[in-house]
Amino acid sequence: KAGVTQTPRYLIKTRGQQVTLSCSPISGHRSVSWYQQTPGQGLQFLFEYFSETQRNKGNFPGRFSGRQFSNSRSEMNVSTLELGDSALYLCASSLEGLTNEKLFFGSGTQLSVL
Amino acid sequence: DQQVKQNSPSLSVQEGRISILNCDYTNSMFDYFLWYKKYPAEGPTFLISISSIKDKNEDGRFTVFLNKSAKHLSLHIVPSQPGDSAVYFCAASTFSGNTPLVFGKGTRLSVIA
Numbered sequence: 001k002a003g004v005t006q007t008p009r010y011l012i013k014t015r016g017q018q019v020t021l022s023c024s025p026i027s028g029h030r031s032v033s034w035y036q037q038t039p040g041q042g043l044q045f046l047f048e049y050f051s052e053t054q055r056n057k058g059n060f061p062g063r064f065s066g067r068q069f070s071n072s073r074s075e076m077n078v079s080t081l082e083l084g085d086s087a088l089y090l091c092a093s094s095l096e097g098l099t100n101e102k103l104f105f106g107s108g109t110q111l112s113v114l
Numbered sequence: 115d116q117q118v119k120q121n122s123p124s125l126s127v128q129e130g131r132i133s134i135l136n137c138d139y140t141n142s143m144f145d146y147f148l149w150y151k152k153y154p155a156e157g158p159t160f161l162i163s164i165s166s167i168k169d170k171n172e173d174g175r176f177t178v179f180l181n182k183s184a185k186h187l188s189l190h191i192v193p194s195q196p197g198d199s200a201v202y203f204c205a206a207s208t209f210s211g212n213t214p215l216v217f218g219k220g221t222r223l224s225v226i227a
Contacts (some may be wrong), residue, residue: 031212033214039217041219042120043205103215104160106159108157
């Protein structure tokens with residue numbers, strides 16, 4: 001089985017721009033979660049999508065948004081980029097998004113905002 | 115307010131010795147705990163988990179201990195190997211439902227040959 005695929009691996013943007021990151025989950029997995037990893041804050045939950053619906057949302061501003069398509073692929077968008085948005089963005093998938101399921105993470109997208 | 119705390123940012127251990135990584139939590143509703151391991155340029159991978167009905171869970175060289183009264187868990191790696199050098203994240207949630215995992219900031223383990 002192919003793992004979770006995130007594209008692109010690296011991205012450089014300037015303040016004020018917007019960015020879209022993509023995630024393809026493991027085949028058969030219907031839940032996709034997004035996390036932000038920064039050196040100071042560890043992994044912070046952004047949101048979770050299941051069957052094209054946002055089911056959970058973390059404590060991030062509205063500039064961060066996402067969506068999920070019928071094939072379970074997901075995208076997240078960050079608008080009006082700020083320097084503090086520089087981070088590794090990780091996508092994770094699981095079968096049903098239940099807490100007691102293993103999360104399978106992609107390698108992440110490293111976003112640098114200049 | 116950090117609900118899951120890993121107070122040691124880094125730890126160095128000699129090969130063959132025991133590595134002990136610690137994690138504290140504040141939310142009494144948490145009853146399911148996990149450890150993930152992360153190598154550079156890769157996503158985290160699941161290592162081991164424990165639910166609050168147990169106080170210990172073993173998987174090969176890895177053992178997780180849970181002390182509910184102290185709201186503390188620890189991951190023991192015995193014996194430590196150079197390939198164990200990675201960042202270890204503690205995570206917590208509720209066992210049932212679909213509550214998102216809350217992660218700690220991670221502890222970087224270096225196993226020295």
